[in-house]
Amino acid sequence: MNENSKVDFFEVVARKKLGVGEGWRWCKSEAIGEPPNHEFLIEGGVPKTLKSGPNKGKTSWKGVPLLKCVVTRLDLEKARAQYEATTRTCWQCQGSKQTIASSSRTDGNTYRECTRCGGTGEATL
Numbered sequence: 001m002n003e004n005s006k007v008d009f010f011e012v013v014a015r016k017k018l019g020v021g022e023g024w025r026w027c028k029s030e031a032i033g034e035p036p037n038h039e040f041l042i043e044g045g046v047p048k049t050l051k052s053g054p055n056k057g058k059t060s061w062k063g064v065p066l067l068k069c070v071v072t073r074l075d076l077e078k079a080r081a082q083y084e085a086t087t088r089t090c091w092q093c094q095g096s097k098q099t100i101a102s103s104s105r106t107d108g109n110t111y112r113e114c115t116r117c118g119g120t121g122e123a124t125l
């Protein structure tokens with residue numbers, strides 16, 4: 001399973017608010033306020049893909065114009081609800097039925113059954 005292919009709800013919300021396209025990615029995020037009523041300030045742009053050199057094919061943020069966007073918990077809830085309504089798939093595991101239990105650079109990721117959908121991968125909203 002490729003984690004990078006999963007929908008990032010911060011990006012879904014920010015793209016809509018900023019009116020930017022699919023290529024827009026966030027690169028910095030900051031929590032504003034105290035949990036559970038905090039919001040997020042995210043900053044991002046459309047990263048470049050390096051076409052040559054030792055890091056060919058990798059993403060570069062050098063010189064990329066960045067836009068800031070505030071994403072609230074309500075924004076995220078709405079985006080997740082919309083995702084479940086349109087795909088009929090659990091937003092947490094996005095149909096993979098598993099979520100990451102731990103993440104390690106040396107050992108890779110370990111997975112456990114998604115607790116949100118109980119391992120069915122189906123929408124619960």
Ligand SMILES: [Zn+2]
Binds near residue numbers: 122
């Ligand atoms: Zn799930």
